[in-house]
Amino acid sequence: MNAPAFDLNPLLEAVSGDRETMSQVISIFISSTRADVDALRDAIAKNDSKAVKSTAHHLKGSLLEMNAKALVTLALKLEQLGAAQQLAEAYPLWQELDVKLRSLVAVLNETEYRRTA
Structure with a gap:
């Protein structure tokens, strides 16, 4: 499966081109989104609408930072x-x-920001 489209340029601009900061942001993104996706699975299994809404909303914000529009759309649908x-x-x-x-x-994990971390 192909990776969803994303654009790191706005994020790179936001960190003023600092590659170390970019690497840290990507690391945080990876760990926090995994936690959110796992929490979403658990909330769905428990039929906890409130937790699904709030967790999907948080995840959507993280995905917006990576400009991963297809994933943002999925998170928005789950939030709704x-x-x-x-x-x-x-x-x-x-x-x-x-x-x-x-x-x-x-x-x-294969981007230059992770390889130099």
Whole structure:
């Protein structure tokens, strides 16, 4: 599977081109998004709409930083399902998000910012 599209240039500009800071931001992104995706899975399994909404919202913000628009869209859909307390369709969306995020993380781990970390 191909990695979802993303653009690190806005983030690189935000850190004024500092490669060490960029590496740290990517490391934090990888660990925090994994935790959020796992928490989303657990919230869906518990049918906890409030937790799905809040966790998806947090994840969406992290994904926006990477400009990963397809993943942002998935997180937004999960957030909306949580807000509507309609989790019947949430697990397949979570699965898609999980697969695409793993692919993105694999690509991020191969960027120059991670190789020099």
